[in-house]
Amino acid sequence: MHVYIFTSPALKDIQTAIDHRSWAVEAMEEPHAWARLGRSREMPIGAVGLFYCSAEPRVVTTPFIVESRPEDTAISGTWAQTRYLPFSIRPIGNLSTQVLLSHARLTWPSLKGSENPLTALNLSPALEFQATFIPRYDWDLILEQLGIDPETYEELFSAAPGVALK
Numbered sequence: 001m002h003v004y005i006f007t008s009p010a011l012k013d014i015q016t017a018i019d020h021r022s023w024a025v026e027a028m029e030e031p032h033a034w035a036r037l038g039r040s041r042e043m044p045i046g047a048v049g050l051f052y053c054s055a056e057p058r059v060v061t062t063p064f065i066v067e068s069r070p071e072d073t074a075i076s077g078t079w080a081q082t083r084y085l086p087f088s089i090r091p092i093g094n095l096s097t098q099v100l101l102s103h104a105r106l107t108w109p110s111l112k113g114s115e116n117p118l119t120a121l122n123l124s125p126a127l128e129f130q131a132t133f134i135p136r137y138d139w140d141l142i143l144e145q146l147g148i149d150p151e152t153y154e155e156l157f158s159a160a161p162g163v164a165l166k
Contacts, residue, residue, distance in 0.1 A: 001139055002131035004049040004066070007123055011061075011095060014051045016079055018062060018091045023049075024075050024083030025128050032126040039129035040070040040085050047131070049089065050142070052101075052123050059098035063146065064089040070129070085129075097147040107145070110138045 006023055008014050017023045028036060047066040053059050068088040075086045105117045114120040122130045134142070140150040 001048065001134060001136055003134045003139070004043055004047055004129065005052050005060070005121055005123060005132055006049060006128060007052050007054055007125060009053075010055055011053050011059075013079055014053060014062060015095055017051070017089065018094060020078055021067075021090065022078070022086055022088050023064075024079070024086035026081070026083060026125065028084075028125060028128075036126070036128050037072060037085070040072075043070065043087075043129050043131075045069060048139075052121070053098075054123075058101040060101065060104055060142070061093075061095055061098040061146065063092045063143065063148065065092065092153060093146055093148050097145075099142065099145045103145075104142075108138050108141060110135055 006025065008017075009026075025036070027033075043066060045066055045068060049064045049066055050060055051062050051064075053061065066087060067090050070085040070087040072085065074082050074084050076082045101117060105111045105114065111117050111120055118124065120132075122132045143150045143153070
């Protein structure tokens with residue numbers, strides 16, 4: 001399935017996203033900003049997402065469902081700095097469970113043997129809104145590692161690849 005993984009420099013920014021049920025990305029210089037805007041327009045409502053915190057220890061956390069299309073606008077006041085392309089999310093879980101990137105590299109079958117998990121998961125600010133293919137077996141494992149029973153949310157993840165149901 002296709003998963004949109006968004007990078008944050010701090011867990012507090014992810015907590016803000018959970019609290020406000022929305023996410024927006026940091027500023028970016030051209031030409032990457034233009035490409036990111038184009039990719040943002042392709043992310044469907046109902047898509048599945050995850051957060052990645054790039055601060056040490058690097059972790060993956062808090063799956064969510066995309067509930068609105070990104071808006072081509074800036075948003076101030078929610079995070080410490082102005083962010084862009086805001087969209088609504090429905091978090092599934094919280095920050096109490098996290099998977100260390102080093103642990104993911106050893107346990108997620110799709111990352112075993114990967115020289116660079118950051119590249120394999122499209123974890124770069126320049127690649128925001130780029131869907132990452134994660135095999136369904138890996139997705140169920142990720143949910144379990146995050147303390148979420150995959151069967152509880154089966155109906156969310158059984159639609160077309162990468163698109164969760166409301």
